[in-house]
Amino acid sequence: MSSLSEVRRVAIEAVVQACRACRSVFNQLVTGETLIKSDRSPVTVADFSAQAVVNRYLATHFPDDAIIGEESAQDLRPDTPVAHTLCNKVLELTNAVLPKPALTRTQLLDTIDWGALSAGRSKRSRRHWTLDPIDGTKGFLRGDQYAVCLALIIDGQVELGVMGCPNLPAGSTATTTTAQDQLAPGFLFIAERGRGAFSRPVESPDASVPIQETPIRVSGNTDLTQAVVCESVEAAHSSHSDAQRIGQLLGIQADPFRMDSQCKYACLARGEADIYLRLPTRADYIEKIWDHATGSLLVEEAGGIVTDIYGKPLDFSVGSFLSRNKGVIASSAQLHPQVLKAVQETLNIE
Ligand SMILES: Nc1ncnc2c1ncn2[C@@H]1O[C@H](COP(=O)(O)O)[C@@H](O)[C@H]1OP(=O)(O)O
Numbered sequence: 424m425s426s427l428s429e430v431r432r433v434a435i436e437a438v439v440q441a442c443r444a445c446r447s448v449f450n451q452l453v454t455g456e457t458l459i460k461s462d463r464s465p466v467t468v469a470d471f472s473a474q475a476v477v478n479r480y481l482a483t484h485f486p487d488d489a490i491i492g493e494e495s496a497q498d499l500r501p502d503t504p505v506a507h508t509l510c511n512k513v514l515e516l517t518n519a520v521l522p523k524p525a526l527t528r529t530q531l532l533d534t535i536d537w538g539a540l541s542a543g544r545s546k547r548s549r550r551h552w553t554l555d556p557i558d559g560t561k562g563f564l565r566g567d568q569y570a571v572c573l574a575l576i577i578d579g580q581v582e583l584g585v586m587g588c589p590n591l592p593a594g595s596t597a598t599t600t601t602a603q604d605q606l607a608p609g610f611l612f613i614a615e616r617g618r619g620a621f622s623r624p625v626e627s628p629d630a631s632v633p634i635q636e637t638p639i640r641v642s643g644n645t646d647l648t649q650a651v652v653c654e655s656v657e658a659a660h661s662s663h664s665d666a667q668r669i670g671q672l673l674g675i676q677a678d679p680f681r682m683d684s685q686c687k688y689a690c691l692a693r694g695e696a697d698i699y700l701r702l703p704t705r706a707d708y709i710e711k712i713w714d715h716a717t718g719s720l721l722v723e724e725a726g727g728i729v730t731d732i733y734g735k736p737l738d739f740s741v742g743s744f745l746s747r748n749k750g751v752i753a754s755s756a757q758l759h760p761q762v763l764k765a766v767q768e769t770l771n772i773e
């Protein structure tokens with residue numbers, strides 16, 4: 424079994440290289456390189472490539488570990504010109520960042536599907552990874568925020584989380600990203616259960632200078648009138664109208680800031696926002712583990728609390744879905760009881 428420091432090192436390297444693949448795509452992305460999945464959500468060559476890169480690192484270093492990743496290579500496998508073009512593009516991107524030898528087409532497809540192909544392991548294993556290769560694909564396509572999110576789950580508990588946010592500026596809650604932000608290195612966040620949460624640049628502007636990690640903490644603000652709430656850009660992912668009513672009940676003055684992806688958890692963890700609300704828009708939507716595993720550990724290790732709208736901790740022990748939870752409320756430990764109460768009053772939860 425590898426030491427935790429080795430696991431941490433490999434997870435960071437995998438996410439850094441996946442971020443590199445995403446960045447190189449953004450500058451060249453053309454419409455034909457986006458697919459709409461059966462659930463109507465978009466997926467790009469960058470999502471496939473980032474999943475291939477991370478899975479390759481994990482499969483090489485931890486061949487016995489199971490992986491639950493968001494994407495599958497199903498749309499790249501058909502023997503059609505469209506699938507071939509897409510697949511070649513993913514292959515080129517992936518091989519540009521992975522160590523040699525280069526992957527073949529078949530190896531690429533199997534690497535993307537590594538989690539599913541080795542699914543038997545997740546039943547036997549006490550530990551597995553979960554990966555969202557690009558969380559916030561809509562943000563990515565707009566040139567705004569997105570995150571590469573990797574987490575290690577052992578016995579149903581998230582133990583390690585690494586989140587790469589290539590477009591995230593330093594200490595700004597601006598929702599749109601400037602050309603300058605896209606050129607900056609962005610931020611990478613690391614959380615280890617019981618060992619704290621840290622921030623560093625995704626890459627060093629100067630390869631000869633070692634990258635420093637800085638510990639991060641949630642905000643110490645206890646004045647709700649001054650609190651900053653963050654929520655999804657997409658009203659379909661979190662109810663903006665319920666959040667507005669909750670904000671009024673709490674006496675919050677500022678408008679919420681809207682941002683795609685788990686970057687919201689990172690902004691909370693580094694004290695830039697006070698409250699993250701993810702309020703259900705549909706009774707039948709069940710959150711997926713890869714959308715919350717990394718972010719929730721980051722906030723907890725930075726001193727915050729993460730629950731669902733019932734006040735229950737997120738339960739990562741039941742497969743790919745958070746089927747025992749509904750919505751998310753995250754904030755500092757001081758503010759959480761008041762926020763939860765306002766959410767429950769507004770949503771008529773007994
Ligand atoms: N109805 C929904 N409620 C909550 N989250 C959703 C919903 N539909 C999709 N999502 C997920 O929200 C995530 C983005 O969140 P955010 O709004 O915070 O950027 C995506 O991973 C997306 O999953 P998917 O990739 O399967 O579409």
Ligand SMILES: [Mg+2]
Nearest residue numbers: 464465493560
């Ligand atoms: Mg998606």
Ligand SMILES: [Mg+2]
Nearest residue numbers: 493555557558
């Ligand atoms: Mg995704």
Ligand SMILES: [Mg+2]
Nearest residue numbers: 555558559714
């Ligand atoms: Mg996601």
